Amino acid sequence: MRLSFSGLIAGDVQADRMVPPxxxxxxxxxFAAGAMAFLAVFALALxxxxxxxxxxxxxxxxxxxxxxISAPADQMAQQTALAxxxxxxxxxxxxxxxxxxxxxxxxxxPWFGPDLPLDTLPIPQLIxxxxxxEGYDVAGLRLRLQAEVPGAVLDDHTRWRKPLEQAAGxxxxxxxxxxxxxxxxxxxxxxxxxxxxxxANAQVIxxxxxxxxxxxxxxxxxxxxxxxxxxxxxxxxxxxxxxxxLLLPSAEDASGLLTGLGFSGLSWLLPLLIPPLAGTVAFIAxxxxxxxxxxxxx
Amino acid sequence: xxxLENTAYTYGGGELLxxxxxxxxxxxxxxxxxxxxxxxxxxxxxCYGALTATAGNVRLFDQDVxxxxxxxxxxxxxxxxxxxxxxxFLDHLPVADNVALPLTVSxxxxxxxxxxxxxxxxxxxxxxxxxxxxxxxxxxxxxxxxLARAVIMSPDVVLADEPTGNVDWEMSQRLLxxxxxxxxxxxxxxxxxxxxxxxxxxxxxxxxxxxxISNRRLQLAxxxx
Numbered sequence: 001m002r003l004s005f006s007g008l009i010a011g012d013v014q015a016d017r018m019v020p021p022x023x024x025x026x027x028x029x030x031f032a033a034g035a036m037a038f039l040a041v042f043a044l045a046l047x048x049x050x051x052x053x054x055x056x057x058x059x060x061x062x063x064x065x066x067x068x069i070s071a072p073a074d075q076m077a078q079q080t081a082l083a084x085x086x087x088x089x090x091x092x093x094x095x096x097x098x099x100x101x102x103x104x105x106x107x108x109x110p111w112f113g114p115d116l117p118l119d120t121l122p123i124p125q126l127i128x129x130x131x132x133x134e135g136y137d138v139a140g141l142r143l144r145l146q147a148e149v150p151g152a153v154l155d156d157h158t159r160w161r162k163p164l165e166q167a168a169g170x171x172x173x174x175x176x177x178x179x180x181x182x183x184x185x186x187x188x189x190x191x192x193x194x195x196x197x198x199x200a201n202a203q204v205i206x207x208x209x210x211x212x213x214x215x216x217x218x219x220x221x222x223x224x225x226x227x228x229x230x231x232x233x234x235x236x237x238x239x240x241x242x243x244x245x246l247l248l249p250s251a252e253d254a255s256g257l258l259t260g261l262g263f264s265g266l267s268w269l270l271p272l273l274i275p276p277l278a279g280t281v282a283f284i285a286x287x288x289x290x291x292x293x294x295x296x297x298x
Numbered sequence: 299x300x301x302l303e304n305t306a307y308t309y310g311g312g313e314l315l316x317x318x319x320x321x322x323x324x325x326x327x328x329x330x331x332x333x334x335x336x337x338x339x340x341x342x343x344x345c346y347g348a349l350t351a352t353a354g355n356v357r358l359f360d361q362d363v364x365x366x367x368x369x370x371x372x373x374x375x376x377x378x379x380x381x382x383x384x385x386x387f388l389d390h391l392p393v394a395d396n397v398a399l400p401l402t403v404s405x406x407x408x409x410x411x412x413x414x415x416x417x418x419x420x421x422x423x424x425x426x427x428x429x430x431x432x433x434x435x436x437x438x439x440x441x442x443x444x445l446a447r448a449v450i451m452s453p454d455v456v457l458a459d460e461p462t463g464n465v466d467w468e469m470s471q472r473l474l475x476x477x478x479x480x481x482x483x484x485x486x487x488x489x490x491x492x493x494x495x496x497x498x499x500x501x502x503x504x505x506x507x508x509x510x511i512s513n514r515r516l517q518l519a520x521x522x523x
Contacts, residue, residue: 207388211375
């Protein structure tokens with residue numbers, strides 16, 4: 001019997017019996033795989049949630065722009081009308097609308113309070129611009145505005161969107177790095193547990209070698225046991241993690257990161273990859289540990 | 299079959315065995331004697347590849363052990379039944395499963411072999427102890443189980459280290475008889491023992507060579523080899 005996936009799946013009832021069934025390494029592997037899978041579910045959820053958040057922030061800000069017109073009070077209406085005409089004839093703009101005095105007062109109220117006499121202050125006029133899916137030529141519009149409405153400043157929200165997208169992107173990266181670290185930690189713990197089991201079963205190995213067992217036969221007995229334990233532990237950890245995610249508050253009412261932590265649609269299937277991944281990690285880690293230990297014996 | 303040529307074994311800076319040459323031919327019967335600590339166990343371990351000679355050559359079944367990979371070593375061990383002084387077992391498995399281990403690891407645990415197992419267990423007087431766990435056995439029972447495990451594959455060579463050390467005279471005669479019968483079937487036997495009565499009893503039934511390890515060297519009883 002070779003130390004391979006096919007050997008692992010086919011199994012050998014007799015070989016499985018060679019290693020004593022109990023021991024602290026069994027509980028350690030089960031617990032470590034379960035805990036790591038639980039954490040991996042959350043890291044995966046974080047990563048997917050930040051991905052969604054980055055997309056939403058990007059989408060929300062990507063298709064809108066603001067034009068700010070600063071002009072003397074007596075020219076404000078004329079400049080605004082001029083700007084709206086320019087915007088109306090610009091391809092890629094689906095809608096352009098000057099904010100009303102009330103709307104501008106509402107925007108400023110967090111800073112100046114609700115009773116601000118806006119008409120007595122030289123407040124710039126804001127124009128809200130909605131883009132079509134194709135968008136407009138930002139540089140071209142800037143040049144036209146510069147020529148026709150000198151007091152207009154176009155803000156296409158790039159300077160707001162970029163840092164938000166960057167932050168979300170880094171959070172997503174952090175999520176994936178966490179998953180990699182979790183996998184690496186699981187591999188280390190399972191390797192240590194396998195080494196401990198191999199050391200604790202030195203007599204078993206000596207007897208098996210004495211009666212002519214080949215290294216792969218001995219290794220498979222350990223590898224199969226650790227792989228199945230890791231698989232079981234990870235399945236339990238994943239199940240508990242998914243239930244915990246399900247019990248989190250819904251993202252319907254608030255669209256923040258914490259309330260949006262979870263899976264949607266087909267992404268619910270992604271955590272199901274965690275147990276087989278844990279099993280694969282255990283298979284590789286235990287196989288390497290067993291081969292190393294056996295190669296040190298004469 | 300097993301051949302040692304100018305073999306030496308050094309451990310911890312001291313030479314335990316020196317310039318040993320011996321050829322175990324098919325069907326031969328050997329006793330190995332020598333004082334405690336003289337290197338009998340080390341010699342046996344060299345014979346089945348559990349230790350590697352630090353000088354000279356050891357050949358198992360016409361292959362130099364240094365040229366054998368780990369799988370070849372394992373396959374060679376299936377052709378050599380070994381009875382250790384300390385009789386190690388898998389303590390979590392019943393005696394019958396321990397005796398059948400060589401069959402199990404070589405994939406020969408067929409129905410026919412299992413019926414041979416029952417017969418063998420009865421022959422070594424462990425027929426009613428088949429389901430006991432090794433820690434429940436007496437010293438003598440452990441030694442009988444170890445001997446049964448060593449011969450169950452009908453190996454070409456049986457190497458036994460003090461196989462009768464913990465059994466009474468009657469049982470030691472039965473174990474000796476088993477080894478003699480295996481020898482008559484063409485198997486090569488080597489027994490390391492202090493028990494001169496056992497050697498004397500054996501010599502009345504089989505043509506055996508008596509070897510002695512003295513001063514790190516192997517001698518034929520009364521003369522250098």
